[in-house]
Amino acid sequence: MSIGNKIAWDDTVLPFQLDRSDMRGRVARLDGVLSGVLQQHDYPAPVEALVAEMALLTALIGQTVKLRWKLSLQVQTNGPVRMIATDYYGPEEEGQPARIRAYASFDRDRITDAPPFEQLGAGYFAIMIDQGKGMQPYQGITPIAGNNLSDCAAAYFAQSEQLPTTFALSYGRSTEPGVAEHWRAGGIMLQHMPKASPFAKDGGSGEAGLLQAGDLVDGETEENWNRVNSHLATLEQLELIGPSVPPTDLLVRLFHEEQPRVFEMQPVRFGCTCSEDRVRQSLSIYSAKDIGHMTTDEGLVTADCQFCGAHYELDPATVGFNADGND
Numbered sequence: 294m295s296i297g298n299k300i301a302w303d304d305t306v307l308p309f310q311l312d313r314s315d316m317r318g319r320v321a322r323l324d325g326v327l328s329g330v331l332q333q334h335d336y337p338a339p340v341e342a343l344v345a346e347m348a349l350l351t352a353l354i355g356q357t358v359k360l361r362w363k364l365s366l367q368v369q370t371n372g373p374v375r376m377i378a379t380d381y382y383g384p385e386e387e388g389q390p391a392r393i394r395a396y397a398s399f400d401r402d403r404i405t406d407a408p409p410f411e412q413l414g415a416g417y418f419a420i421m422i423d424q425g426k427g428m429q430p431y432q433g434i435t436p437i438a439g440n441n442l443s444d445c446a447a448a449y450f451a452q453s454e455q456l457p458t459t460f461a462l463s464y465g466r467s468t469e470p471g472v473a474e475h476w477r478a479g480g481i482m483l484q485h486m487p488k489a490s491p492f493a494k495d496g497g498s499g500e501a502g503l504l505q506a507g508d509l510v511d512g513e514t515e516e517n518w519n520r521v522n523s524h525l526a527t528l529e530q531l532e533l534i535g536p537s538v539p540p541t542d543l544l545v546r547l548f549h550e551e552q553p554r555v556f557e558m559q560p561v562r563f564g565c566t567c568s569e570d571r572v573r574q575s576l577s578i579y580s581a582k583d584i585g586h587m588t589t590d591e592g593l594v595t596a597d598c599q600f601c602g603a604h605y606e607l608d609p610a611t612v613g614f615n616a617d618g619n620d
Contacts, residue, residue: 306356306391306559307540311551314517318483320540321352321561322533327464327476329563330395333602339409340374340397345464345478346409346442347377348395353460353482354420354446355381355391356559365421368445370437372414373403380600382564392564394600410441418445420453443480447506450484457485457506457518463530479533483521485514524548565601572596572605573612581615 303324310317327345336344347366355364364381368374379395404412415437422431433453437445443460450458464478510518524547532538538546544553576584576594587594587609594607610616 302539304390304561305540306352306561308356308556308559309544310554310556311521311548312554313551314521315486315514316483316517316521316551317357317486318481319353319356320544321349321356321478321480321482322540323349323352323478323561324467324475326352326393326561326563327478330393331476333600334396336397337399337401337404339404339407339412340399341476342409342464343374343377343412343442344395344397345476346462347379348393349462349464349478349480350442350446350460351379351381351393351395352391352561353480355383355393357482357484363423365419365423366446367419367421368413368416368437368442369419370414370416372412372416373405374399374412380566382566384559390560390562390564392562392566394563394565396599398599413437418442418449420446420449451505451509455509456487457509459483459506459522459525461525461528461533463533465534467534477534481525481528481533483525485510485518521548521551524551565598565603567598567601567603569605569607572607576607576612577614577616579613581613584609584613584615 302322304326305322307320308317309320323345327348330344330348331341347368351364351366354366362383364383366377366379368377370376374397376398377395378397379393382392384391399412417434417436419432419434421433424430433449435445435449435452438448439445441462443462447458447460450456460480460482462478462480464476464480466474467477468474506518528547532543532546541555544555576587576596579587584594589595592609594609594612596605596607597603598605
């Protein structure tokens with residue numbers, strides 16, 4: 294693949310459908326998005342890996358939902374990595390990119406040399422959808438389970454949506470000759486069309502009785518699911534993140550027997566929604582006395598965005614519900 298084609302596929306999500314097996318999917322490749330997310334923080338390597346995986350899942354899942362505003366993924370645990378939060382903002386207008394942001398909260402002293410997923414303890418994986426003003430927000434939660442965050446996401450779709458779903462992800466630091474080391478990620482999400490999963494077996498086969506994709510299929514649907522997943526199992530990691538195989542060629546290689554169709558590619562970018570106005574709005578619930586406790590020795594109220602690292606310095610007289618001009 295030429296350099297021009299490689300750049301064209303970086304930071305994109307490509308929707309596709311497998312007509313023979315009645316399945317839909319997404320192929321995502323992230324490059325600059327991860328640089329934007331990770332360069333804001335000094336994360337230990339295991340935390341970087343978890344954030345990269347979560348951002349990739351967010352890109353894949355976010356593009357499947359016809360959003361007017363925002364989809365969020367969140368992990369909260371009692372382990373060294375306490376929380377990972379990501380947001381996917383749908384395009385504001387046709388042809389514009391979607392935006393992704395992410396951050397993690399962790400106890401640096403508790404981070405070990407164990408694999409990244411083992412830095413999580415007991416907790417939950419959640420997906421939240423905010424369709425904007427006047428719309429009821431949605432939240433679905435499933436326990437942390439499996440061997441990675443993609444297992445948690447698959448369990449969420451099985452439990453909450455009754456949709457057989459699987460992921461194949463690859464992510465890590467790219468060390469191409471002549472290019473500065475940076476994070477890259479690529480992944481495929483496969484999901485049965487909703488009409489193809491009308492039943493679930495009694496109880497689930499996963500941890501603590503959680504439903505898994507295999508619990509939601511039988512008969513011809515099970516045959517299709519197993520066949521497509523056997524194709525997916527031939528995937529090599531470099532095919533997802535390497536510079537030589539365009540996603541369209543990868544889909545043909547994996548699923549040519551399944552009659553693949555591709556749809557319009559969606560570009561994604563790192564983007565944050567923080568602003569001084571939003572900071573002022575969040576402080577508008579506090580009294581002048583409360584604001585006084587927040588004021589620094591330099592006579593300022595300060596705030597830092599956890600997602601992008603932006604730093605705000607405000608005159609305490611201008612914030613809170615007793616602010617100048619609010620009388």
